[in-house]
Amino acid sequence: MFTLDSSETTNPSEPIARRVVRLLRHAIVTMRIRPGEKLSEQETAKRLGVSRQPVREAFIKLAEAGLVLILPQRGTLVVKISVAAVENARFIREAIECAVVREAVRRKDRDALDVARGVLDETARAIVTGDAERLFELDEEFHRALAAAAGRPDAWRVVEEQKAQMDRVRYLDMTDAIPMRIVLAQHLAILDAIEAGDAELAERELRAHLREILVSLPKLAARWPTLFEAPAAAAPTPTAGDA
Amino acid sequence: MFTLDSSETTNPSEPIARRVVRLLRHAIVTMRIRPGEKLSEQETAKRLGVSRQPVREAFIKLAEAGLVLILPQRGTLVVKISVAAVENARFIREAIECAVVREAVRRKDRDALDVARGVLDETARAIVTGDAERLFELDEEFHRALAAAAGRPDAWRVVEEQKAQMDRVRYLDMTDAIPMRIVLAQHLAILDAIEAGDAELAERELRAHLREILVSLPKLAARWPTLFEAPAAAAPTPTAGDA
DNA sequence: AAATTCATACTTCCATACTAGTGTTCCGAC
DNA sequence: GTCGGAACACTAGTATGGAAGTATGAATTT
Numbered sequence: 001m002f003t004l005d006s007s008e009t010t011n012p013s014e015p016i017a018r019r020v021v022r023l024l025r026h027a028i029v030t031m032r033i034r035p036g037e038k039l040s041e042q043e044t045a046k047r048l049g050v051s052r053q054p055v056r057e058a059f060i061k062l063a064e065a066g067l068v069l070i071l072p073q074r075g076t077l078v079v080k081i082s083v084a085a086v087e088n089a090r091f092i093r094e095a096i097e098c099a100v101v102r103e104a105v106r107r108k109d110r111d112a113l114d115v116a117r118g119v120l121d122e123t124a125r126a127i128v129t130g131d132a133e134r135l136f137e138l139d140e141e142f143h144r145a146l147a148a149a150a151g152r153p154d155a156w157r158v159v160e161e162q163k164a165q166m167d168r169v170r171y172l173d174m175t176d177a178i179p180m181r182i183v184l185a186q187h188l189a190i191l192d193a194i195e196a197g198d199a200e201l202a203e204r205e206l207r208a209h210l211r212e213i214l215v216s217l218p219k220l221a222a223r224w225p226t227l228f229e230a231p232a233a234a235a236p237t238p239t240a241g242d243a
Numbered sequence: 244m245f246t247l248d249s250s251e252t253t254n255p256s257e258p259i260a261r262r263v264v265r266l267l268r269h270a271i272v273t274m275r276i277r278p279g280e281k282l283s284e285q286e287t288a289k290r291l292g293v294s295r296q297p298v299r300e301a302f303i304k305l306a307e308a309g310l311v312l313i314l315p316q317r318g319t320l321v322v323k324i325s326v327a328a329v330e331n332a333r334f335i336r337e338a339i340e341c342a343v344v345r346e347a348v349r350r351k352d353r354d355a356l357d358v359a360r361g362v363l364d365e366t367a368r369a370i371v372t373g374d375a376e377r378l379f380e381l382d383e384e385f386h387r388a389l390a391a392a393a394g395r396p397d398a399w400r401v402v403e404e405q406k407a408q409m410d411r412v413r414y415l416d417m418t419d420a421i422p423m424r425i426v427l428a429q430h431l432a433i434l435d436a437i438e439a440g441d442a443e444l445a446e447r448e449l450r451a452h453l454r455e456i457l458v459s460l461p462k463l464a465a466r467w468p469t470l471f472e473a474p475a476a477a478a479p480t481p482t483a484g485d486a
Numbered sequence: 487a488a489a490t491t492c493a494t495a496c497t498t499c500c501a502t503a504c505t506a507g508t509g510t511t512c513c514g515a516c
Numbered sequence: 517g518t519c520g521g522a523a524c525a526c527t528a529g530t531a532t533g534g535a536a537g538t539a540t541g542a543a544t545t546t
Contacts, residue, residue, distance in 0.1 A: 015315070016500070040527065051501040056528080057303065064307075072258070073507045073528050088397040095342035095398075096335060103334075154331040155338075158401060258529070283497065294531040299498080316498050316537040 017054035020044075021061050028067050028078055029167040035080040035227045039068065065164040081168050082229040083221055086213070089165035094210045096155050097143065098203050101190065103150035105199040112149035113195055119145055120187055127180050135180055136170070142187050149194070169213060172220045172227070186212075260297035263287075264304050271310050271321055272410040278323040278470045282311065308407040324411050325472040326464055329456070332408035337453045339398050340386065341446050344433065346393035348442040355392035359434055362388055366427050378423055379413070385430050392437070412456060415463045415470070426452075 193202035436445035
């Protein structure tokens with residue numbers, strides 16, 4: 001379930017549809033709406049005090065990001081976390097961000113890199129104060145800053161959509177007291193390498209950073225089996241398993 | 244302008260909204276709706292004989308693909324071809340497809356690679372018969388087959404959306420009697436390198452293939468200036484140009 | 487003549503009504 | 517008890533009505 005009617009930043013000029021998207025995405029990523037849970041345009045609209053129309057548009061957007069599954073004439077449900085889907089998203093993200101990092105090295109955009117540096121400074125401060133929500137945002141902002149430094153803001157938009165798949169895993173990892181210090185260290189290593197003009201090193205550091213999720217992923221899947229899609233069994237039918 | 248009410252494959256079970264998307268995308272890519280042209284939900288709905296609702300959803304999807312621009316309360320228009328946007332899309336596409344090709348080399352999925360080979364065989368035949376529309380599709384199918392061979396069908400979906408930006412340029416290039424034989428040769432070189440297990444070569448061939456558009460792009464922009472977004476001038480105001 | 491105001495004709499956005507398809511459940515026949 | 521079936525309670529998909537905002541142009545004033 002998810003409450004929320006007018007909390008959050010309720011900018012009156014922002015279109016309702018966009019607000020609903022932000023709302024639902026956040027509720028899904030933080031798992032206030034649990035994986036597998038059923039939604040419906042009608043029900044969601046009533047709960048949020050809006051009409052079905054903007055809710056429907058939000059569902060479509062979330063479906064494109066792979067967070068919900070719309071079954072025509074049947075219903076809409078929050079998809080369970082899929083190890084395969086996370087891996088696929090990670091693959092795409094790694095491909096794009098590697099190219100971004102190399103481009104950032106080539107461009108040497110001092111101002112843009114300073115912005116990224118500033119994000120890491122704030123990250124260090126947020127670690128001290130323990131502001132988990134803010135750390136989430138700062139992680140995102142760092143990667144966005146890299147894309148900006150590469151002169152490819154569009155690339156970040158693509159990564160952002162893929163990242164939605166990984167965000168719930170990140171969230172689980174965070175509740176598990178993830179060592180944000182390690183993430184910061186990796187970010188620093190990437191930025192240092194870029195500023196040093198070492199594309200090879202920057203790419204290696206980035207790959208290492210993005211592959212962190214691969215070690216935590218199976219652990220988390222084992223720990224919260226109800227949140228994850230059951231992996232495709234070797235036997236065709238999951239009920240009857242003959243060896 | 245664009246006619247079309249029930250031509251195309253008119254599958255009655257397919258949702259109207261999806262059909263409208265396909266329809267409009269095709270009309271835009273083939274420039275039966277010209278870059279810069281104004282659209283409206285009302286007008287388009289009437290022309291297609293459907294209600295505004297599915298048309299609106301189609302507009303939103305096309306806006307996400309960067310083909311149209313929705314100005315709230317003002318109108319919707321087909322965006323002009325932007326050299327910068329095409330270049331950005333190409334960058335993202337190159338990043339993803341390079342990773343795909345390397346993965347395809349790693350996996351050595353014989354069956355999937357045979358499918359890709361089959362696509363190229365048919366391409367050769369289509370060149371003889373001069374079926375331009377089919378060549379368009381086959382180009383797409385080859386790249387999709389590579390993604391399948393890499394076990395990353397999701398990656399193709401992302402590339403597909405980016406490719407929309409490049410499709411109008413491809414279309415112009417085709418009317419300009421593009422040597423499809425060259426494209427086929429490049430495709431063959433890529434596939435040969437993959438089958439030979441040479442990742443480095445496969446990636447080089449792919450990059451060369453995807454960079455072809457960079458040579459034709461400025462020529463086309465100069466040739467059809469009305470179809471292209473005016474490049475950002477060095478001077479702030481485009482009207483007053485002082486040298 | 488030039489500038490400003492105001493009515494009008496658009497636009498997208500949101501709300502609501504209706505259609506068609508799906509799953510469930512309860513009732514009855516066997 | 518088991519199976520079949522029809523009525524019902526949902527769902528998303530589509531159509532349409534109304535509201536808020538914007539550009540346009542004519543009429544009026546300066």
